[in-house]
Amino acid sequence: MEVTFTLPFSQGEDQIWDNVIKPALVPSVTSEAMQILYYGCTEILNNANDHSNGTEVSISIVVDESEVRLMIEDDGIGLFQKLQSETKDSDPVSVALNLVKGGLTTDPARHSGEGLFFSSRIFNTFLVESRYVFGQISGKWLLVPTKRTRGTKVTMRLDRNCTLPLEDFFAQYAPSTDDFMFTQTSIPVVLAQTSNALISRSQAKRLTYRLERFKKVVLDFTGVDRVGRAFVDELFRVWALEHPSTELSVLGANSEISLLIQTAQRA
Structure with missing residues (x-):
């Protein structure tokens, strides 16, 4: 399934999930996988809506016997281009390291910078393509240049039979002993x-x-x-x-x- 929306959204990303994406997944995935997919999908859609400066975003979903592949692509400025410009840091290694540490955002008044951190770790594969390909495949991290000059494509792959509760994953980085702070x-x-x-x-x-x-x-x-x-x-x-x-x-x-x-x- 593939669908395209105009940016900025005329509805919330949660409504896009409820009306378009979730029906394409039920009953193919576990409830735990559904939670993770909801989290990752809405975080990336929100980033595209608020940060990309693009005009449209496309969502593609593929479900096979073992996994769900969710791809979200916008036609905006590009994640690396945006961060390099806003942080005035032209070094892609520095940008990648700050992304992977967590808490990096160009709009701290409205965003915590945590969504990309958590999403990049909870999926079996999480790749961001925007001037560079950044992310991990089965826990193996990479940062390599591409020929892409604009836009951002995010690919998320998850075991459709995943049984990890989202709350248990968050607890690794935001434990109750620290009042669930990151x-x-x-x-x-x-x-x-x-x-x-x-x-x-x-x-x-x-x-x-x-x-x-x-x-x-x-x-x-x-x-x-x-x-x-x-x-x-x-x-x-x-x-x-x-x-x-x-x-x-x-x-x-x-x-x-x-x-x-x-x-x-x-x-």
């Missing part, structure tokens, strides 16, 4: 790794920008084979000492990286 984040460090290995202090500073707003940060080194001493020292000694209220933890580091981290933490 206080915890995780960062795929591999996104900071471009053509160069993670060696310099400037690379570490790029990674830690805005992390002080969180109580707990998980640094996921999956896919990172090598790091430099200066990078590790800046991250796990210098920054950690300057921000004692933020707890850093490590996931997916190989034995060499783990040893460098332990050495920096003991210094």
Whole structure:
């Protein structure tokens, strides 16, 4: 099924869901999958309506034996172009890292910047195509350039038999002990790794920008084979000492990286 709407919407994104999208999914998916699809769909539609500066958005839904594929595409300025312009940061790596940390928005009065963070993690595949392809496929994160010059296409894929309650997923990052505030984040460090290995202090500073707003940060080194001493020292000694209220933890580091981290933490 594919349908197109004019921007800005003449109805709320929740009404588009109720009247058009949900009927195409019932009874093909579990109630848990329906909750997740509702969340991701309405968040992306709201972003397109409020931020894209486009004239129309198209929604495509494919349901097969194992999964639901939901694609939302607008003809606006493009997510990366918008963020690079508004934040005055031309570096796509910095933009991608700030997106994946969560809380990045160009309109803080009306948006929290959390929707893209949560949506990008709860789906089996979540890809944003807008000058760059950014997101994850089965937990493997990527950032690669494309020839696309305008518009944003978001692809979300989810197991139609998913049994994960949306509330349980949120609790990983916004626990009840913190009054359900977004206080915890995780960062795929591999996104900071471009053509160069993670060696310099400037690379570490790029990674830690805005992390002080969180109580707990998980640094996921999956896919990172090598790091430099200066990078590790800046991250796990210098920054950690300057921000004692933020707890850093490590996931997916190989034995060499783990040893460098332990050495920096003991210094």
